[in-house]
Every structure is written in C-alpha cells, then in structure tokens.
Amino acid sequence: MTVEAQVDPAAEAWAIALEIVFSERPPRVPAVAAQFDVSPMGLKLLYSLEPGTAASMRRLADTLFCDASNVTGIVDRLEARGLIERREDPGDRRVKLIALTDAGADARAEIRRRLHEPPAQIAALPEADRTALRDILLRAVGPDRA
C-alpha cells in the first residue's frame, strides 16, 4: 500500500497515520476487545467512561454515536461481566446512571494502556521525533486537553 502525493502536508500525514493503523496485525481495536471479551462498542464505552463519574444511557448513546436502543444491550453485557453497574438518578426517575465497578476501572486502565501503545513504526522513532510528535499533537488538541 503506497501513499499518493498530497498537496496539504496534513493530508499526507493523516494518510501515513492511516496506513500505519491499517498495517497493524491483528487490527488493534478488535484485538483488545477480544482480549477483554467485550464488543468494540463495549470497549469504547469502557475507554470513555471515567472512574468516579456516572453517565446516563442517553449520554452514552451520544458518546458512542449509536442508537439508544443499542446502549441497552451494550450495557447489559458489560453489567453481566461485572464491569459496570446501573444506578438510579435521584433527580430524574426516568434516568439510569452508568458507572464503572472496581473491576471495570481496572479493565479500563489496562484497555487504555493497550490502546495507547504506539505502533512499532512510531515506537521505533528517535527520541527527538517522538517528543516532537507529542508536542505537535498537544498543540492540536489545545493545552486544556493535556
């Protein structure tokens, strides 16, 4: 798979990043999902949900960009695995709040560690390039997201 010349250096950069992602064997996200015996969407939910916080099903549907009816099934399976729990919202009895269990928080930490592992090509870059890459991406998301 080769990358065509691009006018915008950012497009060329993103093309190379995609090539790196597509070249991983096995593909990262399905592999980590299988490792923890959760679906890709279940993995994204665990990845996103912060320990010590709780989110409504509706908000999870927005985060996962999927239909609310689907969140029921995703949460059902993660709850059956003991990774999350449903709680009542004292302020609105329609709402169910989802929170990580202790086991879920442990799983989340390991999931994040695995997904943050840079691919071999990135990890092999010299120190100067790796720090420059980090600094550029930090500027891209802004100082508040660091």
Add this chain to the structure above:
Amino acid sequence: MTVEAQVDPAAEAWAIALEIVFSERPPRVPAVAAQFDVSPMGLKLLYSLEPGTAASMRRLADTLFCDASNVTGIVDRLEARGLIERREDPGDRRVKLIALTDAGADARAEIRRRLHEPPAQIAALPEADRTALRDILLRAVGPDRA
C-alpha cells in the same frame, strides 16, 4: 475525555491521536462506508486494492484479516455494485482474481481522499507543525513508503 500523563512521549502522542479519532462526529470510517453504500470491510477492500492490479480472494482475506468465507460475501456485494470484478487466474484454475472496475477505481480515489482528510484539530495546526508532522511520519514508515 482527558489523557493521562505517559512516560513514553510516543504513547502520549498516540493517546492524543486516538482521542482525536474518537472525537470525530460522525466516526469517519462508518460515515464514509455509508456514503458509498458499502460495509466497513468493503471500504477497506476498495481502499487497499490498487488500480491495475489483481489480488486473489485468499490474499484479500489476509489483507482484511478476516475469514476467507467472509470475503465471498464482501466481494459478492462489491461486484453487484459494479465496483470490482472476478477474473480467472490462467495459472491456477482454483484461484479467482479480484480487480477494480473503472467505477471502482473512481470510488477508491474518492474514498482515499475522504479518509485522508485530516481531522479539524490537525488541519488547524500552523504550516510548520503540519509539515513537521508529515516529515516525522514519513520517517516512521521509511523513505520507500512515501
């Protein structure tokens, strides 16, 4: 979604890149797949198959990292859409070679353009950062992949 401090700057960089990908609304790959009315795997097949070349079903299964039985269905649907065609391999009558049609090559070019579009946070970086990002990633994949 915040990013924890990482020891390795490359891991920190990859975490931010993942945050950028996860923050895209709608998620890029499903959105582009829907735009062309193909499955995510069909999209990856079109993305990968180079115009003027042909690949066996077996090789496509390796590229897509899925079971060979699944390739039959993926190829069936893309063929029905007129984007690819099955050809016979003169050297081995068991093998079927898959190649892009003209329409498929057009779709591929547009698919690649759409998938290579950098996310807003990357596109908004100053010129110096965008070229530095490209140069670092070019070094990561090596001069032969440019």
Add this chain to the structure above:
DNA sequence: TATTGTTATACTCTATAACTATA
C-alpha cells in the same frame, strides 16, 4: 407532550464447518 430507557423485530456482518474443484 416530550424524554428516558426497554422490548420486538428484521437485517447485516461475521466465523465455523462442510463441501466442490482443482492442485
């Protein structure tokens, strides 16, 4: 009336295993 979450349903995608045809 509108919203949250659930259920019922149908459709797509996927892997496993068995099969055919070639090698």
Add this chain to the structure above:
DNA sequence: TATAGTTATAGAGTATAACAATA
C-alpha cells in the same frame, strides 16, 4: 493430501418502531 473458494448455518451487533414510565 493440501489449497482456493463457496455454501449452510448460527451467533452477535445494529437500527427502526412501538411501548411503559416519568417529566
């Protein structure tokens, strides 16, 4: 015997629509 591709089948994931409870 082994390999390429297909078919049969079942399981998992998804969206749409209809529903109950609550606001």
